Amino acid sequence: MHSHTKTSNVDRLKETPMTNHLNRRMALARSAQVALMLGGLGLLPRTALAAYPTAAFEAKTIPDLMKALGAGAPVESKDVTVTAPDIAENGAVVPVGASTSLPGAKRLLLLVEKNPSMLSAAFDVNEFVEPSFTTRVKMGQSSNVLAVALMADGRVLYAQKEVKVTLGGCGG
Amino acid sequence: MPDPMRIRAQAAGDKTTVRVLMSHEMETGLRKDPAGKTIPAWFIQEVTAQLNGKPVLTAEWGPSVSKNPFLQFIVKGAKAGDKIAVTWRDNRGETRTDEATVS
Numbered sequence: 286m287h288s289h290t291k292t293s294n295v296d297r298l299k300e301t302p303m304t305n306h307l308n309r310r311m312a313l314a315r316s317a318q319v320a321l322m323l324g325g326l327g328l329l330p331r332t333a334l335a336a337y338p339t340a341a342f343e344a345k346t347i348p349d350l351m352k353a354l355g356a357g358a359p360v361e362s363k364d365v366t367v368t369a370p371d372i373a374e375n376g377a378v379v380p381v382g383a384s385t386s387l388p389g390a391k392r393l394l395l396l397v398e399k400n401p402s403m404l405s406a407a408f409d410v411n412e413f414v415e416p417s418f419t420t421r422v423k424m425g426q427s428s429n430v431l432a433v434a435l436m437a438d439g440r441v442l443y444a445q446k447e448v449k450v451t452l453g454g455c456g457g
Numbered sequence: 458m459p460d461p462m463r464i465r466a467q468a469a470g471d472k473t474t475v476r477v478l479m480s481h482e483m484e485t486g487l488r489k490d491p492a493g494k495t496i497p498a499w500f501i502q503e504v505t506a507q508l509n510g511k512p513v514l515t516a517e518w519g520p521s522v523s524k525n526p527f528l529q530f531i532v533k534g535a536k537a538g539d540k541i542a543v544t545w546r547d548n549r550g551e552t553r554t555d556e557a558t559v560s
Contacts, residue, residue, distance in 0.1 A: 342519040342520075378523045378524075401487060402520070405521045406516060413513035413533055414533065415530070418530050420523075423524075
């Protein structure tokens with residue numbers, strides 16, 4: 286949207302019959318800005334689109350999800366923690382968290398078993414962040430909430446907790 | 458232009474807790490408007506964070522994250538005065554970056 290207005294400015298400058306040195310210099314400076322902005326815009330979607338795992342976010346069951354992520358069958362583990370309330374009065378805003386005490390986690394996932402699509406959020410773990418994330422999700426109905434840790438050695442560990450929802454959060 | 462995020466980054470020893478509150482509708486694509494027409498999905502797909510320009514967090518989100526999303530994560534090795542920048546990008550390709558200073 287910004288780049289649009291900028292480009293049209295440049296065009297206008299170029300077309301003015303009064304164009305002189307000054308205007309041309311301004312136009313050049315502007316187009317350099319535009320090129321920079323476009324470059325930035327062009328870069329972002331390319332990396333992001335390649336990374337966004339659409340299939341995983343459309344998976345309806347745990348086996349489907351694991352297949353989409355290229356991971357094996359999950360095993361329950363005490364070293365993975367899911368934080369969620371026992372009862373959520375408002376399903377539109379349910380605070381949930383995933384964390385693990387194990388080193389070597391590659392990714393942490395938050396799933397809501399009975400949502401139309403299970404996967405809510407996936408976090409990449411690296412050496413700069415703790416494997417512990419909290420966010421808020423929508424829940425359509427009472428369901429198990431799962432925290433899944435994909436380990437660097439290929440293991441898939443999970444923890445689950447049942448959350449009772451008094452008022453569904455998907456707005457009918 | 459989307460509204461700015463609210464970001465707080467608080468250092469405690471080696472660990473810095475970052476709390477982000479974003480402003481976004483997060484439409485699932487499953488709801489219908491009063492006329493019975495499906496409201497198209499519109500949600501944040503990718504969230505990234507940088508510490509002094511170095512990428513520290515990448516997350517992918519689905520539409521089931523709540524409206525006006527909240528995110529908390531813990532960055533290692535940041536100290537007071539460092540800059541934490543958070544960027545999101547939604548499924549319409551819109552993006553926003555905001556920055557906060559670690560305190």
